[in-house]
Amino acid sequence: MSDAQVRANPPLLEVRDLKMHFPVKEGVFMRTGKYNRAVDGVSLHIGAGETLGLVGESGCGKSTLGRCIARLYQPTAGQVLFEGNDISRLRRKQMMPYRRDIQMIFQDPMESLNSRHTIGYIVEEPLLIQRIGTSAWRKQRVRELLDLVGLPARSVTRYPFEFSGGQRQRIGIARAIALNPKLIICDEPVSALDVSIQSQILNLLVDLQRELNLSYLFIAHDLAVVKHISDRVAIMYLGKVVETATGEELYHSPAHPYTRSLVSAIPVPDPHQQKQRQVLSGDVPSPINPPTGCSFHTRCPRVMEQCREQEPQLIAVSDPEQGVRHRPVSCHLFEADRSAS
Numbered sequence: 001m002s003d004a005q006v007r008a009n010p011p012l013l014e015v016r017d018l019k020m021h022f023p024v025k026e027g028v029f030m031r032t033g034k035y036n037r038a039v040d041g042v043s044l045h046i047g048a049g050e051t052l053g054l055v056g057e058s059g060c061g062k063s064t065l066g067r068c069i070a071r072l073y074q075p076t077a078g079q080v081l082f083e084g085n086d087i088s089r090l091r092r093k094q095m096m097p098y099r100r101d102i103q104m105i106f107q108d109p110m111e112s113l114n115s116r117h118t119i120g121y122i123v124e125e126p127l128l129i130q131r132i133g134t135s136a137w138r139k140q141r142v143r144e145l146l147d148l149v150g151l152p153a154r155s156v157t158r159y160p161f162e163f164s165g166g167q168r169q170r171i172g173i174a175r176a177i178a179l180n181p182k183l184i185i186c187d188e189p190v191s192a193l194d195v196s197i198q199s200q201i202l203n204l205l206v207d208l209q210r211e212l213n214l215s216y217l218f219i220a221h222d223l224a225v226v227k228h229i230s231d232r233v234a235i236m237y238l239g240k241v242v243e244t245a246t247g248e249e250l251y252h253s254p255a256h257p258y259t260r261s262l263v264s265a266i267p268v269p270d271p272h273q274q275k276q277r278q279v280l281s282g283d284v285p286s287p288i289n290p291p292t293g294c295s296f297h298t299r300c301p302r303v304m305e306q307c308r309e310q311e312p313q314l315i316a317v318s319d320p321e322q323g324v325r326h327r328p329v330s331c332h333l334f335e336a337d338r339s340a341s
């Protein structure tokens, strides 16, 4: 789904200026002096049936953002609008109906599945919590769900440790779709899997999306992984989104210097094709003491004086390749280009 199509239909999910600041306790008396600004003013939207990829290095705040949207965390500030309703301040009981619509798939299926429960119980549990159906109906529903994710019905009596990593992720997916959700937050769902298994799980997610009209927020640290699955991709750095574009725009004409370095790191399958890799120097700064001005200025190969003092805003810039299309990028380079033209 293109940006224009998303704008034409009201988004299923809209996040407005979301912040999640964790207090940092210091000293003998464990006083709060500083805050970890894990998510620091993120705005994004996802349309029905759309996949938004969310990419950034470890520690950039992408998983925290996913957990704020699923309301596993209470955001510090900002709004999470689901079908137009702000769910960011709802209490546990008020969130119950939305728990049916918003589900999560986690990175490590072994940790997210309770090893003492059978697969049958693990997949049935969301239905039990929401008090849906009779016991016989739920048992039948569990068999259907296992079939949908490619596992045999006899799996119901077995335990998570009896399955491989890929099979365990299939169980996690069966559990996530049990309540017929509209949005699934996929938090690095293939990062812990072998490459051959990764593509099987990605294909399964694509098939389920088509069949069940699901929307995904697909979180990954590897741009190559989200390339095939995402309609649009948001790039996150140190708690902020620095660029959003369609997959094609991003891979063929990345705008932000950080996005360019990520795209340059994607391996090319053709050994004869040369690709110049842009390796970033230095480490990601701490979100407890973020740099002044542009948060990327300590590592940016194109840093200017202005970048050290003034924070760039996420503004629509024209695509260098496509001319008229506009997409949001936060970088002074594009502000300079605009004022010069």
Ligand code: SF4
Binding pocket: 256, 257, 258, 294, 295, 296, 297, 298, 300, 301, 302, 303, 304, 307, 312, 330, 331, 332, 333
């Ligand atoms: Fe680099 Fe400056 Fe752009 Fe930040 S604003 S990405 S430091 S050029």
